[in-house]
Amino acid sequence: MSELLKNTLQIISRISQSKCGYLVRIDNSDFDVISVWGENKEKFQPLNNSLLKLKKSSEVEFNFVKELPELKNLFTEISINTFFIQEVHSFRERNESVYILLFSEMAEAFNEECKDRIISVLTILSGHVKELLHVVDHDVDKTTGDNENLQVTSEGNGFLSEWEDNFKGLLEVATDLVFILDKSGNIVLVNEAGILTLEYTLDEIKGKHFLEFVNVDFNNSASEAFEEAIKTKNVTRFETILVSKYDRQLAYEISIRLISKNGKVSGMLGTGKNIGKLKHFEKEIRKLKPKIVEANRLIKLERARTKKHESLVEELNRLKSEFISNISHEFRTPLASIIGFSETIESDPDLPPEMKKEFNNIILNEGKRLAKLIKSVLDISKIEGGKISLNRSTVNVVDLLLNVIEMNKEFAGQKNIDLNFEHPSDEVTLEADKDKLSGVFEALISNAIKFTNEYGRVKIITNNLYREVEIIVSDTGIGIPEKDLPYIFQKFYRVSRPGSEIPGTGVGLVFVKQMVDLHKGLITVQSEAGSGTSFILKLPKNLKIEKSEVTS
Ligand code: ADP
Secondary structure (H helix, E strand, C coil): CCHHHHHHHHHHHHHHCCCEEEEEEEECCCEEEEEEEECCHHHHHHHHHHHHHHHHCCCCCHHHHHCCHHHHHHHHHCCCCEEEEEEEEEEHHHCEEEEEEEEECCCCCCCHHHHHHHHHHHHHHHHHHHHHHHHHHHHCCCCCCCHHHHHHHHHCCCCCCHHHHHHHHHHHHCCCEEEEEECCCEEEEECHHHHHHHCCCHHHHCCCEHHHHECHHHHHHHHHHHHHHHHHCCCEEEEEEEECCCCCEEEEEEEEEEEEECCEEEEEEEEEEECHHHHHHHHHHHHHHHHHHHHHHHHHHHHHHHHHHHHHHHHHHHHHHHHHHHHHHHHHHHHHHHHHHHHHHHHCCCCCHHHHHHHHHHHHHHHHHHHHHHHHHHHHHHHHCCCCCCCEEEEEHHHHHHHHHHHHHHHHHHCCCEEEEECCCCCCEEEEEHHHHHHHHHHHHHHHHHCCCCCCEEEEEEEECCCEEEEEEEECCCCCCHHHHHHCCCCCCCCCCCCCCCCCCCCHHHHHHHHHHHCCCEEEEEEECCCEEEEEEEEECCHHHHHHHHHC
């Protein structure tokens, strides 16, 4: 008899907890006992005889079997309390049916739930019976009512259909978990590989409910998946954790599909893929992900920094070469006048003395301008090298400013600029380096005149505050565009004004800022392109007081 048939019968007796059972084929003229199994086979011999008497009956009624005297005896003899009879398969063309008879000593053995479970396995049993009896019909001499003969024949080889062989082989080679559940979810069949991973034996697993092997936390989701599979009749997949006999938690992806016969649910087919490794890798990847994101961010930052560094270096190089060309121009202009006027004096001995005097004057002024330029460039490099120190004394701010304004009067007059000074009548003094402060005022006032068009106005205001002196140099000039404002105190920075370039070196305001810083002062600028500029300078009257205030 086919191994699968044997297994199926065993499963049925296990789920019904029956003591023994019969598989009987009955037709109009004959009956065969295909298989008998269970604990007390020999005790059923009288029943066999009784069943033989059924040969001629046209139909086997449930009640009829029940009334068999041998069966009644059995009930008392081997404490059989209940029995179950159900058609397994009917061969309509041959007008015969195969029945299963199960006997149990438990009063509740065949309750509704149990019957349902048995019936769901009967679908499988029916397949096996059909295969077996077809083969018997075609290949082997049809056995008669001789029970012994049938037993021998059914145990013989060659009854497995090709399909069963292949199916069995498939289950053997499958490395994944393969299982069949009855319609209540109890395990009917599990393949070898599945049993091994779950660390159980086949007997320990069969008949148990599938959810018994699912981690309790995943019971709900698994039940939902089963409901879904029943509802949709499609293959349903879900991830779950199966628990092995030794409590190992195994991550599985389960795929299930309904088995139904004549529209009635008879069970569930399922496979399970161990996704433990996959989960492990997923976890590793999840752990790595933020690290990768962070690494990418760092790379990006590093790139941006390198780029910024490059562009800073490029910018500095550009500014330096601009500075060199500007400063050469600035040097060349006074030098050209000096050389030109000296040559004229030299080459023309008859030059009228007034003209000579005028030319000499120009040479002197241009020389002074050159010296001033060289000084401011040198000052910057000195400050940068930390070589400059303040030569402090009490400085009269108003006097100092009057002096610088006087020096710039001519320059302002050339452009008809109204140079205006507003100051308090009382003395305004502060602790400062007089020369450096003079340089600061000079740079601010000359810039104001330089960047103001003809007939404009430059106003200098001094305010005597409590602890500081405020000096405002304001003009009605061309102004500074907003985008350039943050950069005007940077070395060599010059506002680009295409078409109306005003010569310069971009060091004047650098010097101003450095000096103001050295004096612990503050310089701010307010400007608007086209409407003028105001530099607001605040210098502490007493450096020491200011210093202690800062630190306190
Ligand atoms: P420069 O030698 O070019 O004058 P500065 O360092 O003195 O260099 O000034 C930097 C830039 O600030 C100048 O190129 C100029 O465009 C702008 N600037 C300075 N003062 C004024 C002002 N009063 N009005 C308009 N623009 C000014």
